[in-house]
Amino acid sequence: MTDELSSDQIEIIQEFSQESRDMIEQLEPTIIELGQSTDNETINAVFRLFHSMKGSAGFLEFNNITRVAHAAESLLDMVRSDQIDLLPEHVTLLCESCDFMKEALDCVDENFNDEELEEESKAMAEKFHVAMEGGPQADEEQPPAQPAAQETATEQETTAAQESSAQDTNSEEQPDDGLVLEITEEMVERFIQECEELIDNAEQGLLEWEKEPDSQDYVPMIFRSIHSFKGNCGFFGYSNLEKLSHQIENVLDIIKNGGKFAPGNPFDTLLHAVDALKEGMVSLRNNGKDTIEELDVHIEALKLLPAPRLGEVLVEKGVVDQDTVKQALDQQKKPLGDVLVEMGKASPEQVEQALTEQTSVKKDVPQPKKKPKAKAAKKQDIRVDLEKLDNLINLIGELVIAENMLIHNPDLDGLELESFNKAAQQMGKLVRELQEMAMIIRMIPVSGLFRRMIRLVHDLSVKSGKKVDLQLSGESTEVDKTVIETITDPLVHILRNSMDHGLESPEERIAAGKPETGIIRLNACHEEGEVWITLEDDGRGLNKDKILAKAIANGLVEGDGSELSDKEIYNLIFQPGFSTAEKITDISGRGVGMDVVKQNLESIKGKVDVDSVPGKGTTIKLRIPLTLAIIDGMLVRVGTAKCIVPILSIREAFRPQPDAITITPDSEELVRVRENFFPVVRLYELLSVTPEFSRIEDAILIVLEYQDRSICLMVDEILGQQQTVIKGLSEYIGNVRGCSGCTILGNGDVSLILDVGNLVEMN
DSSP states (O other), X not given: OGGGSOHXXXXXXXXXXXXXXXXXXXXXXXXXXXXXXXXXXXXXXXXXHHHHHHHHHHHTTOHHHHHHHHHHHHHHHHHHTTSSOOOHHHHHHHHHHHHHHHHHHHXXXXXXXXXXXXXXXXHHHHHHHHHTTTSOOOOSOOOOOOOOSSSOTHHHHHHHHHHHHHHHHHHHOOOSSOOSSOOOHHHHHHHHHHHHHHHHHHHHHHHHHHHSTTOOTTHHHHHHHHHHHHHHHHHHTOHHHHXXXXXXXXXHHHHHTTOOBOXXXXXXXXXXXXXXXXXXXXXXXXXXXXXXXXXXXXXXXXXXXXXXXXXXXHHHTTSSOHHHHHHHHHHOSSOHHHHHHHTTSSOHHHHHHHHHHHTTOOOOOOXXXXXXXXXXXXXXXXXXXXXXXXXXXXXXXHHHHHHHHHXXXXXXXXXXXXXXXXXXXXXXXXXXXXXXXXXXXXXXXXXXXXXXXXXXXXXXXXXXXXXXXXXXXXXXXXXXXXXXXXXXXXXXXXXXXXXXXXXXXXHHHHHTTSOSEEEEEEEEEXXXXXXXXXXXXXXXXXXXXXHHHHXXXXXXXXXXXXXXXXXXXXXXXXXXXXXXXXXXXXXXXSSOSHHHHHHXXXXXXXXXXXXXXXXXXXXXXXXXXXXXXXXEEEEEEETTEEEEEEGGGEXXXXXXXXXXXXXXXXXXXXXXXXXXXXXEEEHHHHHTOOOSOOSGGGXXXXXXXXXXXXXXXXXXXXXXXXXXXXXXXXXXXXXXXXXXXXXXXXXXXXXXXXXXXXXXXXX
8 A cells, every 4th residue: 555655645644643643632531521511612622623633534535534523523513502412422422433533543554544444434423323313414424525627526515615614614713711621831832833844844835836836746735734734723722823724725625626726826825824824823932822913814815816616707707697507516427618518508619718717817816915024933842753862861871881981990090180080070060961851851741641541430430330530630740751651551450450449339439428429549749769650549448358368369378478567468469360359340350450560660660559448448659760771879889799779769878886786586687877776788698798897887887768668788888979870680680689770880890789679678
């Protein structure tokens, strides 16, 4: 299939797919909100989504996507015109249509068409028709118009398309009182960036087309850019930009379907209109309003660009009347002139003369006043392939290693190099800033991930019959993009378990003295150099006894488990194949899922914590490293071995006094730090090396903190602080308990990076 498509056509299809996915992701949560409140503005926002997708898919001849989008649009149009009431099953149907769109877009990405889904699209459209029973049926599909060398039936189709488009525009105009759909600053900035690219593409296409005015090769690309621009403006409610781009689209549609321009230079008018769109974008960026001076003049000038249609010329000359033209259009399969000759209503000479006048009538096209061009809007963003960012991070990591090797070069020991030290200090500062900036570039808000959970909770509540209120907070918290991709599956599995095992049915909640609607809170925040994503429900909580009994039965626990703490028992749910569900459901109970949570988090050196109160609910916290590549570390020595300790985990370091050391009856070593006693972890025992100091009072203790627990790490010497590039351990080594990776030191030696969380949990 790709052999039949040009690179430009493939690019257009790929842009359509990405734009459609973005629109679905942004508006899918809004569709869910329709089930709670049928606000007109929310309905209009969803209507615009399907209307824009229908237009784009229709242009690209993706008829199955067009069919479903048109059916959904028709249902919403009936709802907003008060012909039918919006029911919960309508909301579910709209969600199903979004699922179909995603599947169809997958098909488009793979095959550059959606032909495989014809049966599914017909079935989906039929569901909408049934839902609209009692109201007018939506047209199942409208075949795309085909270009013609002469003026044939496309004249009728073009006229109908213009009237339909005008009605759509009028029906979509709403008072400028703000949408219920939350439009964030990030969304507006992204909108401006994409629309500036679309305007630039259209302008370049017009300039190329002007060089070859008889060519039709440039029209589809220009039409696509303007159509996408119009759809984006309509979605965000920028009516001035939408009106002007809609009129440009009408002109291009006529030409695309075989129409002709009136005499003169139409490209001047089109380029002036594009300049006006740029003016509106500048105004939008500067003051938040899409102000366009002389908007009506631009629109009138555009309306006069297409040459008058043959029927209009014949009516104006008195050869035929309007009814005759309409009758001919209704039955024509040939050019209109031939049909009128066959009907005996006009002679061949009259038709020929009218065709000549059709393209020779000079129109007095109004032009907007010349004025200085507005200062071009500055582009604030560029799109960069993620692989390029990964390569940048790797290069910065190598730069950090090279810096350490230079500054800590053993050949420089004992030398007084004042100028070198100043230069090294400046270099270190620049490398740190470069590293921080590279990390920031990769960070994106978790809002997109969180909003996808709205749809999941809605579907699960429908399946389970449970009422749920999903509360989101901390959506602006930023996380590395690769982390977002890694934690999506864990979050889905946790939500599924919370819905199935955690929240009770409405009847059970009422019997327990709770509101019938359960609450799930999803929050993200920065804590202790990590990102914490917390999911909390007010359900029945984890059944400790049931978990323990299942673990004993599966051989995961030896004995009766009486020595296990509550936290250790709760953590058993992350064992592979572990499930306490008494029956398998569509939601959970197959023994897979929670182990995926732990595996995915461990792959990015993250952790998961569980806390539960019977009858009150469960809290699951995902703890994710803020950065996966470079950290600030403290280099320590024990014997001949050197290790890196993450600085964010260090509270203090000291040499203990003998009276601060306590030995418990079971031989556990504790050190008093002010009013607290912390266990001592001898690092040389973990590394199996011979230390310089074996007595605690001779060594140095580093107080490490993880969550609410602390330990004292015993080392021989603290060598200093440095930026540390995290390198994964080789596969044949595998995971080493107590270590999160390794790094390369300035002298080329390899040093382990300690995992403070594991060290604390070991004691």
